[in-house]
Amino acid sequence: MKKGSDVIRNQLVFLRNGKRVETSQVDANETLLDYLRLRERACGTKEGCNEGDCGACTVSLGSVRDGRLVYEPVNACIRLLGTVDGCDVVTVDDLAIPDQKGGEELHPVQQAMVEHHGSQCGFCTPGFVMTLFTLYHAGVKPDRQTVNDWIAGNLCRCTGYRPIADAALASISGKAEDALAKRRARTVTALAEMQDGEDIFIGTKTRFFAAPASIASLAALCAKNPDATIVSGATDVGLWITKQMRDLPKIIFTGRAVGFDEVNIGKDKVRIGAGATYAQAWDALAGIDPDVGEVLRRIGSRQVRASGTVGGNVANGSPIGDTPPMLIALDAELELTKGAKTRTMAIEKFFIAYGKQDRAPGELVSALSVPRLKKNQHFRAYKISKRFDQDISAVMAAFRLTVEKGKVTEARIAFGGMAATPKRASNAEEALLGARLDDEAVWAKAVEAMAQDYTPLTDMRASAAYRLKVAQNLLMKALHEIASGNDAQSRLVGIREAAQ
Numbered sequence: 001m002k003k004g005s006d007v008i009r010n011q012l013v014f015l016r017n018g019k020r021v022e023t024s025q026v027d028a029n030e031t032l033l034d035y036l037r038l039r040e041r042a043c044g045t046k047e048g049c050n051e052g053d054c055g056a057c058t059v060s061l062g063s064v065r066d067g068r069l070v071y072e073p074v075n076a077c078i079r080l081l082g083t084v085d086g087c088d089v090v091t092v093d094d095l096a097i098p099d100q101k102g103g104e105e106l107h108p109v110q111q112a113m114v115e116h117h118g119s120q121c122g123f124c125t126p127g128f129v130m131t132l133f134t135l136y137h138a139g140v141k142p143d144r145q146t147v148n149d150w151i152a153g154n155l156c157r158c159t160g161y162r163p164i165a166d167a168a169l170a171s172i173s174g175k176a177e178d179a180l181a182k183r184r185a186r187t188v189t190a191l192a193e194m195q196d197g198e199d200i201f202i203g204t205k206t207r208f209f210a211a212p213a214s215i216a217s218l219a220a221l222c223a224k225n226p227d228a229t230i231v232s233g234a235t236d237v238g239l240w241i242t243k244q245m246r247d248l249p250k251i252i253f254t255g256r257a258v259g260f261d262e263v264n265i266g267k268d269k270v271r272i273g274a275g276a277t278y279a280q281a282w283d284a285l286a287g288i289d290p291d292v293g294e295v296l297r298r299i300g301s302r303q304v305r306a307s308g309t310v311g312g313n314v315a316n317g318s319p320i321g322d323t324p325p326m327l328i329a330l331d332a333e334l335e336l337t338k339g340a341k342t343r344t345m346a347i348e349k350f351f352i353a354y355g356k357q358d359r360a361p362g363e364l365v366s367a368l369s370v371p372r373l374k375k376n377q378h379f380r381a382y383k384i385s386k387r388f389d390q391d392i393s394a395v396m397a398a399f400r401l402t403v404e405k406g407k408v409t410e411a412r413i414a415f416g417g418m419a420a421t422p423k424r425a426s427n428a429e430e431a432l433l434g435a436r437l438d439d440e441a442v443w444a445k446a447v448e449a450m451a452q453d454y455t456p457l458t459d460m461r462a463s464a465a466y467r468l469k470v471a472q473n474l475l476m477k478a479l480h481e482i483a484s485g486n487d488a489q490s491r492l493v494g495i496r497e498a499a500q
């Protein structure tokens with residue numbers, strides 16, 4: 001179908017088990033899991049929680065990045081089918097290969113799961129296998145900590161994680177030699193052929209899945225359809241469909257727009273395209289300060305970080321998102337685009353009230369510009385949640401202090417989980433301004449002033465009293481750490497040791 005000079009494709013194209021699949025039967029709200037189980041009848045992939053938490057539905061998506069075939073684990077239950085265009089979709093049903101006796105030869109990670117007793121009831125096993133399969137293709141020989149980090153998004157209620165980690169350590173050497181590795185060149189060629197630069201539009205004017213191929217066509221389509229739901233990783237939107245049972249008739253996916261996920265590391269700032277996933281933005285953001293990297297490592301799981309975007313974390317306006325307090329403390333600038341017009345604002349101005357952001361219908365969050373730290377600026381960030389991994393924050397704190405000749409000349413303190421929006425602690429900041437960094441009497445005043453900054457809520461994550469106490473203690477912790485002069489390198493070592 002032709003529209004003006006732009007070509008519009010009305011079908012999805014992806015790879016399954018080495019074969020090209022083309023389908024125009026794509027409902028806007030159809031998940032990848034439903035496609036696999038209900039349409040392909042590939043039922044090895046399980047449905048557990050249906051909300052991205054348990055990892056039973058993990059599949060691996062291959063795509064070509066900078067000429068390299070990269071596999072990432074994703075939760076098929078909340079990933080929309082339309083978003084896998086141009087990907088190699090690998091499920092647990094594809095791993096074993098026929099052997100010479102007419103039987104099946106298990107994949108090395110499956111065989112190791114058998115030998116190390118990594119499965120009991122077996123319900124979680126396909127998900128673990130797919131996470132390990134993806135790690136098998138990651139080109140690293142993992143240590144136990146790396147394995148634990150990879151499987152943090154897979155929950156097992158009966159086996160326990162040690163045998164599963166043992167299976168990973170025994171089978172993953174950093175060199176992939178399975179059937180997929182053998183057909184890698186063919187896969188790259190097949191995926192490259194799918195990058196046709198065509199906009200995807202499947203459906204009708206009133207119910208569609210669209211995936212524009214350029215930033216200009218993405219911005220134009222969003223502006224033309226202000227009532228459509230913009231979808232990036234769908235790690236929030238997926239749950240509106242699977243848990244809130246909402247019908248979202250018009251979906252516009254940002255993930256195919258070339259350059260929308262671009263990450264640039266400049267001398268003074270880092271620019272993150274709104275479509276960059278946590279995994280893509282990681283190096284650039286963690287390069288600002290190790291604490292940023294440590295918070296990112298604890299956002300959801302590998303699966304969530306492979307799909308979820310920093311842009312989505314800001315756009316959703318959640319008071320408990322992990323990146324906004326850090327971005328506010330770092331004085332980041334937000335870029336918004338509607339049609340051909342782009343405007344910028346200090347990120348803290350974006351969050352107006354609970355559920356209300358300074359974003360017009362049809363306007364995209366298009367990028368974030370994050371200043372790097374100057375020599376006299378010190379940063380700390382802490383995430384407090386009930387579980388260490390794969391949990392939403394009860395309180396999220398970020399601090400940036402500028403210090404000249406021993407005195408605090410600027411203080412930027414921002415918290416999540418303490419108010420209806422991510423919010424700065426202006427009274428505490430004022431108490432610190434102009435004071436000597438090591439003046440403990442001033443620290444006490446700042447801690448006291450914080451009680452005026454926030455009136456937190458009590459909810460299932462924490463009580464109001466707990467939240468305020470924790471926030472005050474985190475301010476004290478940040479001041480102690482900064483005044484004691486721990487540099488970024490020694491903190492990085494500390495973070496790694498604590499994680500062992």
Ligand SMILES: Cc1cc2nc3c(=O)[nH]c(=O)nc-3n(C[C@H](O)[C@H](O)[C@H](O)COP(=O)(O)OP(=O)(O)OC[C@H]3O[C@@H](n4cnc5c(N)ncnc54)[C@H](O)[C@@H]3O)c2cc1C
Nearest residue numbers: 052232233234235236237299300309312313315321322365
């Ligand atoms: C299991 C699980 C664990 C999680 N853990 C964490 C956690 O530890 N910390 C945390 O902060 N969050 C967590 N989340 C929430 C979620 O992953 C993040 O908020 C994520 O950053 C959302 O990004 P996304 O790309 O998936 O957004 P989507 O779900 O695609 O969209 C979210 C919202 O933003 C809008 N939107 C998306 N992109 C744009 C854009 N470019 N312009 C305008 N609007 C846009 C959508 O319309 C929607 O309203 C978790 C979610 C799950 C399922």
Ligand code: FES
Nearest residue numbers: 048049050055077
């Ligand atoms: S079914 Fe639990 S993460 Fe998908």
Ligand code: FES
Nearest residue numbers: 120121124156157
């Ligand atoms: S083996 Fe039963 S849930 Fe993991």
